[in-house]
Structures are given as structure tokens and as C-alpha cells.
Amino acid sequence: MTAEIDPFQLYGTRETEVPPQRLAAGRLAVDFKDGNLRAITYDGTEVLRAVSYLVRDRDWGTYAPRISDLKIDQGQDGFSIGYLAHCTGPDDTDLEIRVHISAEAGGAVVFEAEAMSKTGFETNRCGFCILHPIVGVAGTPVSVEHVDGRREGTRFPDLIEPWQPFKDMRAITHTVMPDVTAECRMEGDTFEMEDQRNWSDASYKTYVRPLALPWPYRIPAGQSVSQRIVLSFQDKRQTLSAPASVLCEGRAVTITEGSKRGTMPSMGLVITPEEAEATLEARDTLAKIGPQELLFHFDPNAGHDATVFGAFGAIAKLQAGTSTFEVALPCKQSPHAEAQEIAAWMNAAGFKPDAIVISPSVDRQSTPPGSQWPECPPLEEVYAAARSAFPDVRLGGGMLSYFTELNRKRVPSGPLDFISHCTNPIVHAADDLSVMQTLEALPFITRSVRAIYGDKPYRIGPSTIPMRQNPYGSRTMDNAAGGRIPMANSDPRHNGRFAEAFALGYAAAVLDAGLECLTLSALTGPFGVIAGKDEPSPAGRKRPIFNTVARLAGLAGSHWRECVSSDPTAVLSFVAEPADGASQMLLVNITATAQQVELGSFRLAEKRESGSVTLQPFAVCSIALKD
Template sequence: MIADLDHFRLFGTHQRQARPILLTAGRLSAEFTYSGLRTVCYDGVEVLRAVSYLIRDRDWGTYLPLIENLRINENDDGFLIAFLARYKGNAETELEVSVAISATISGVLTFETEALSHTGFETNRCGFCVLHPIIGLAGTTVTVEHVDGVVEQTQLPFLIEPWQPFKNMRAITHNVMTGVKAECRMEGDTFEMEDQRNWSDASYKTYVRPLALPWPYEIPVAKPVKQRIALTITDTRIAPKSAPFSSRPNPAVVVTHGVKSGTIPHIGLVVTPEEAKATLAARQHLADVAPQELLFHFDPLAGHGKEAFEDFSAIAGIHRGNSTLEIVLPCQQTAATELTLIAAQMSASGFHPQAIVVSPAVDRQSTPPGSIWPQCPPLEEVYDAARAAFPHARLGGGMLSYFTELNRKRVPARALDFITHCTNPIVHASDDLSVMQTLEALPFITRSTRAIYGDKAYRIGPSTIAMRQNPYGSRTMENPAGARITMAKTDPRHNSVFAEAFAMAYAIQLLDAELECLTLSALTGSFGLIAGQGEPVIEGGKRPLYNTIKWLAGVAQSKWQECVSSDPTQVVAFIVEGAKGSYLRLVNVTSETKNVDVEAFNIKADDAQPMVALGPLATISLNLKDNPL
């Protein structure tokens, strides 16, 4: 049990997540939380990442249930869980859901629900989400049964699919390992699958109610809504099978040399007009971090005008690196008219960024499947107008929101000098494990971007744990209690060691994408490296994230070499050759101490053993002076 002060230091909040309850049924195992099951395994191999029953509001936020009458029974034949979940909606509406989950040693797991409202209940989605993991499954063969009885053999997409790869689903079957198959059958409604890697979730999500149907919609008064998920494992192996699941100590994570290498990208910080004066006041910290790039945000629809450019000019004047201006184009007049006005304001202030990113305001909002695309001028016209207004600046395009929107609206890149987008890890889930698991999806995002845009210069960010803007609803969520909630405009973990580890692991996962620039924070404000007044347990006014961004900026343009981790869900690593020599950088992305075997690097710990104890969410560098690149 982590002590309270240590917990706050690690996570930025005193609120503790409920520990999952590990349940077993023969070779089946699963972790139970109030949202459902996760890490469903057979013989230790992950079969499903999660099976959850979720209720979404009209902004795709997740309603949290009040749990009553929880009963858990586990015996030699399997386990049984039952409880009642109550949800409170808007305008005094309520929904109650009866839940029954069972598993047997024969390899069958069922999850049944009955939802009932006595008031009517508005929702964007009410029902099951089934998550298949991506590692080991991306690009593999699956069998899909549709609601009309048609069965097809197909593949899970390897590159990220912008739209639903499978629709009208009744069941999906995949290979778990040689001789073992898993069928997931979904009843009670029509299901379809989306590629959640679009949002950096590490899963394929099969969910209830097709997106082509209207939302939000109403659950009628006193009309039960029943759904059922059934997972059936078929094990045809002839060789002796492993022993039933038992809890065993985790082995050490082994880190070895990889074969890939490259150059660490420039590191950026974002500056908004609202934080410009605070950034100026923190000029000593800006000089200390020394980012290679400042990304200035400008949105006329938010009231930004010539005063913003005056502040930007002052900041650029004390910054030793480059500047980029990202413009949210209102598109209320012609692109040429609006961009010419912005260029005149910018020039009058003496602000002359080296690069411009321009994106229509409407493209910040998502256009889900089945929806009508909003009116927008042709992007070729926008880019031509930007070239004319800013003839001496490099021109970037893409999305100021997330890869999802870039994948669904692929911008014409011929006229662009670079492509850009952001990511956010709390779109669909906000618990610590889910946030860290989004790291698994990042290489798929960059591979997919490269498949679309080739070797075009590529930037990512600003990408933060908290959500900068919400493409899927009318607003980001307020978070006055400092909880872990989806789509929140502030997140307590940004103030903690969690953010330090997450940002370092994020950068490691993107190394082979050959990015031009990576932006993971601001200097000040709720997304900043510097703490606000009154924030406790912050040394010298700096958030722990300060350490990661400063370190990355310090090694930008240095050579890196890949390291292979035997379990990248626990520890990730890479080697960097900086001005002071070569270092092995290790990051523990879990909240438990991990033993790391570093024998491959000729490193000996104090006891002369090649083992390093890496504390919860710890990031360390080990000198490789005897084993240079």
C-alpha cells in the first residue's frame, strides 16, 4: 500500500482508485472493477482488454454509477458476480442496471445486464463495450458473424482504420494462441467495431448501437433493455496444458539492445494568449528548459487579437529557438481575407514566426460516421491563401485536434511543409492503467500517418493528459474535485510523477517516427511545467513534468538507439548519446516497483548483479561509459 504522501506525489490526488479484484475460473482469469471486467486472460494470455457496461451523456462523458448489493462468489467451479448500478442523469432522471457476471472452468464467461428507467433517460450510448487488445492481434485473421447470419473471415486492421472495420456484428472469433480460439458473442442489440487506436486507445472496441443511428436518444420509461456478452474459449491442444491460473511473483523485466536508431526530435512548448504574460514572467524557467520550439496558439473566435501578437513578439524575443503560430481560421469570410488581416496584425507587432499552421475552426470538431460534414472551404484554397499571406514562413497543416480527425479528413499535403496533429489519453477512459496503455497505440498512429503522408516532415502536439479541447462534445469537462475523469480540462496527474513518467514513455514510443518536433506541455497554466500558487508538494514551483521536458530538450538532436523490453507494458527504455556520454534511460510505467535486468549493457548494481530496482513511475538514467553507442 503506497503511503498517502507518496500517493499524492505519484498521482497528484489523495483519491485512490479501487483495486481490481482478481477472479479465476480454471485457466480463465479476469480483474473485476465496478465498470466491469478487464485483463481477461486464458493461460496468462490476454484475450479481452475489457468488457464494460457504459452510459454516455450527450457530450460523450461517462456517467459514474452508484453500486448496491454487490455479491461475489468464487469457488472451484468458477465465479459469480451480481450487483445493481444506479445512474443519475439530467433533470432528475434515473437509470438502474441489474448486472450478473459468471465464469466456469469450462472456459465460458457471461456478462448479462437489464437496464430499467422509471423516468426516461437520455444518453448517447447505453450498453456494452468489448475491447480486444492490439498487441499481437493487429493485422491477424478473425471470423465475424453478422446479425443476418452471414459469416466472413477477415482481418483486424494493422494500419488504423478511420471508419468502422466491421458493422452489424453478432460475434467475433480470434486465435488466442496455437490451438486456442476465443469467440465473443454479443446479444440484445446490433454491435459494430471501431478502431480505438484513432484516439490512442490500445484496443479495438466493439460497442452497442450503430453510430449511424441518432444520438442522443431516450431510454423509454419502464421498458427493460437487456444485453448479454458471452466469451467462449475453445482449447483443442493435445499437448499437456499448463496448470490452472495461480498468482506468481512477477519476473524481472529484461531490457536488451534493439536495432533501430535515429535522432531525437526538437521539443516544443505551447503558448496561449491567456498564458502569454505568465510565460514572460517565467522567462528564467523558459531559458532553463530551453525548448527548441514555441508553438503559439491564435484563435480569433476566442477573442484573440493584435494584443496577443504583441505578447507573442515579446516572448519570441527572449526565446533562443524557433516559433510556430497555429491559427484557428474562423472561415466566416474568405480564407484570403481572414489570413491577410492576421498577417497584418502579426507584422505590426513585430512577431515573425518561422512556421505557420492553419486549420479551419470547424475541423476541430469530430464528424462521426453517419454525420453530415460541416461546411468548410476547400483546404487547397486555405493553404494557397496562407502561402500568400505568409510567404516567408514554412506552412503546416493537419489537425489541431487528434489523429482521429486527421485520419478521417486527410488533408491535401502537396502544398504543406509539415503535417501535425495531437493525441489525448482520456477520451474514453481515465483510470491510471488505461492512460498508460495508450502508449501502446502511439507507434500505430505514427505508422499510419507515415503510410498516408510518406516522409513529409511530421510534428505531434500539444499532447497532454488533460484535454485541451473536446472534438466530441460542446465542452471539456470541469473537474473541481481533481478526480480522474474522461475529457477533463484539468487532470491531477499532470501535477505528479505520473505525468513525468508518461511524457518520457510517450517520447520513447515515438522515437522511430522521425518527428520534427514533439510538444507535450506549456510553460505555465494548467498544462504547464510550473505549478500554480497553492499547489502543495511541488519543489521550487516546478511540476515533476518539468524534469522530463527539460531533459528531452537537452538531448534533442542527439542520437538514440532502440532498446527492447521483455514487457513494455511495465518498463520502456532507450539509449541516448548526449554531450556527456551514452545513457540508458529507463521508465517504469506502473505503480509498483519493478526489477529490471540490464545485463546486456554491462551495468552492475551495488551487489554486482545486473538488476535495477525501479520504483513506482520512476525514470532513471544509467551511464554507459563502458558501453558506448
């Protein structure tokens, strides 16, 4: 990271992540961080995104274990690691994990762990998670060895698989590069794989303990739980170059023009009853953004009632665009009765949205494999009730939560005018790298939605770094300390340039989906482009994400042209062609290091000493082009 930049500007906190330690064994290299392995490469090619030993609580929150007795030995031909990890659960329950990791040049990586509790320990999951990358792997052949010894030749899913693609796993083997394969063998329990792209994670996750078994479960006091992961390689190449165990750094990213074209989506802002008053007070800021869509959220189970619609109606009149009413229908009475009551409240207050998105509140609750689906009225009945109560508006459906729930409960699209869902990047991991890597999964999500719903008008959002709801547990996680934690209802990076870069990277990643509308923030509050009254930042202060949201709102309806990045893990780009202005190339650095970018054959409107630009960490740049 560039030393001159205050970490607070980048991350909204001066607490920075401890960088990983790079370890090597011949052609193999790994990053060791927080007790786990990341970025496992062979000859510079990513083999596994991670091998981690994780302990999850009853809400699927991930413990951050205390590590002691850490010993790391990097030798000439390999490395070894040993440590103790300690987790403290509710009621002072404890869990201790003894870990040993080793690798030798030409040999295997071995990651062993033994867990023991003196008190007994409740958990939803305790054991290994192995992450395979998706780029260059999705849709490719793979061999799966099952616990009964049977081998299955199959493929990694291309479109996102709603349920586990592979079960009862003992080992998985895939091709790393021509004539090089990697086998990951998993011992000590039965493993299965889920397609983590459902949650916008950029990985396939193989994990311990099948979801069909009861959870949470208890590790008995004094009982040892041992597991082992062995990653080995077969390299049949005839000619071997010198090991490329460390990826090249400092190489310029090249941007070239692609063949895809499209139209920029409308930009939305979400308005909740809790932020309605602050939104009215920030009307000047709303006018500066000029969003095409306001998404008004309403959830009777959260205490929202008839009193909110006066403010909703007043806010809707502040802007020239359209408005959508998002309803989490309680379904405690008949859908018809509930919809009619809400419509009467709206009419009395003079709130007349242009569209409604309706979904049973219970559908925000995730139903994992092996679980019983909660009681819910047929969606056809819910949609018919909405049509009756709101006869002159467009009707949208899908999920108020995430693509995961939409993929697992595919709503009937016939009655609907458009499909909608959200995403969230901190469901499973909240470190900086994992959050930015979720951008890799977005094109797979949008392509999967298109495979299900064809050319049905399609909206995404609100999709923010902080989590507004948790379908996988009883609550989102409070984050008063401002850390990087999964499933948190506030996140410090939303205050920094990190969020500005993430939002533009998000827009670039979903351009090809032909979205009708994209919503990436609220106006105020913990999800807003400006800070609210109850936050550490001064009320009304513009966050850096304001710049991205306002820029994208200004480009709505413009044509866009594809830009191809030689390293999309570092820099993303596209060209926008506003009807009333010059074409511009938008560039975003989604890394914490400065990136040198070569602009290829693009015709720049201004003379430059060279056809390159340096992007500082998480920087966004606009360059005018000649038409």
C-alpha cells in the same frame, strides 16, 4: 504500490484507485472493477482488455454509476457477481441497470444486463463495450458473424482504420494462442467495431448501437433494455499444463539492445494567450528548459485578438530556438481576408514566427460515421491564403485536434512543409491503467501517419494528459474535485510523477517515427511544467514533468538507439548519445509497482554490484554507458 511513497507524489492527489478484485474459473481469470471486467486472460494470455457496460451522456461523457447490492461469490470452479447500478441524468432522470456475471471452469463467461428507467433517460450510448487488445492481435485473422448469420473471414486492421472495420456484428472469434480460440457473442442489439487506436486507446472496441443511428436518443420510461455478452473458448491442445490463471508477478524486466537508430526530435512548449503573461514572468524557467520550439496558439473563436501578439513577440525573443504560430481559422469570412488580417496584426506587433500551422476551426469538430460533414472552405484555399499572408515561413497543416480527425479527413499534403496532430489519453477512459496503456497505440499511430504522408516532416503535440479541447462534445469537462475523469480539462496526475513517467514513455514510444518536433506540455497553467497562479500548488512550483521535458530538450538532435524491453507494459527504455557527453540509457517505470530491471549486456560507465536496477513506481532513471 510502495507504501513509503506518498500517493500525492505519484498522482497529484491522495485519492487512489481501488484495486480490482481478481477472480478465476479454471484457466480463465478476470479483474472485476467498478462493475466491469478488465484484463480477461486465458492461461495467462490476454483475451479481452475489457467487457464493460457503459452509459454515455450527450457530450460522450461517461457516467460513473452508483453500485449497490453487490454480491461476489468466488467458488472452487467458478465465480458469480450480481449488483444494481444507478445513473442520474439531467433534470433528475434516472436509469437502473441490473447486472449478473458468471463463469465456470471449462465453460463460458456470461455478462448480462437489463436497464430500466422510471422517468425516461437521454443517452448517446447505453450498453456493452468489448475491448480486444492490439499488441499481438493487430493484423491477425478474425472471423466475424453478422446479424443475418453470414460469416466473414477477415483480419483485425493493421494500419489504423478511420471508419468501422466491422458492422452488423453478432459474434467475433480470434486466436488466443496456438490451438486456442475465443468467441465473443453479443446479444440484445446490433453491434459494430471501431478502431480505438484512432484516439490512442490500446484496443479495438466493439460497441452497441450503430453510430449511423441518431444520437442522443431517449430510453422510454418503463421500457426494459436487455443485453448479454457470452465469451467462450475452444481449446484443442493435446497436452495441457496446470492452469496459469494468474500472471507471474515479481519477474525482472530485461532490457536488450535493438537494431533501430535515429535522431531525437526537437522539444516544444505550447503558449496560449491565457498563459502569455505567466510565461513572461517564468522566463528563467523557460531558459532552464531550453526548448527548441515554442508553439503559439491562436483561436479568434475563443476571443483571441490583436492584443496577444505583443506578448507573443516578447516571449519568442526569450529563447534561441524557433517558433510556430498555430491558427484555428474561423472561416466566417474568406480564408484570404482572415489570414491577411491576422498577418497585419502580427506585423504591427513585430511577431515573426518561423512557421505557421493553419486549420479551419470547424475541423476540430469530430464527424462520426453517418454524420454530415460541416461546411468548410477547401483546404487548398486555406493553405493558399496562408501562403499569401505568410510568404516567408514554413507552412504546416493537419489537425489541431487528434489523429482521429486527421485519419478521417486526410489533408492534402502537397502544399504543406510538415504534418501535425495531437493525441489525448483520456478520451474514453481515465483510470491509471488505461492512460498508460495508450502508449501501446502510439507506434501504430505514427506508422499510420507515415503510411499516409510518407517521409513528410512530422510533428506531434501538444499532447497532454488533460484535454485541451473536445472534438466529440460541446466542452471539455471541468474537474474541480481533482478526480480521474474522461475528457477533463485538468487532471491531478499532471502534477505527479505519473505525468513525468507518461511523458518519457510517450517520447520512447514515438522515437521510431522520426519526428521533427514533439510537444508534451506548456510552460505554465494546467498543461504546464510549472504551476500557475490560479492553481492549488504554489505558483511557479516545478512539476515532476519538468524533469522529463527539460531532459528531452537537452537531448534534442542526439542520436538514439533502440532498447527492447521484455515487458513493455512495465518498463520502456532507449539509449541517447549526446554529441557533447557520454551515452546514457533512459529507463521509465510506467506502473504503480516497483520493477526490477536487468540491463543485459550493456556496458555501464560506473561499477555496480549487479547489472540490475530497481525502479520505484513511475520512476525515471538515467544510467551512463561506456562508449
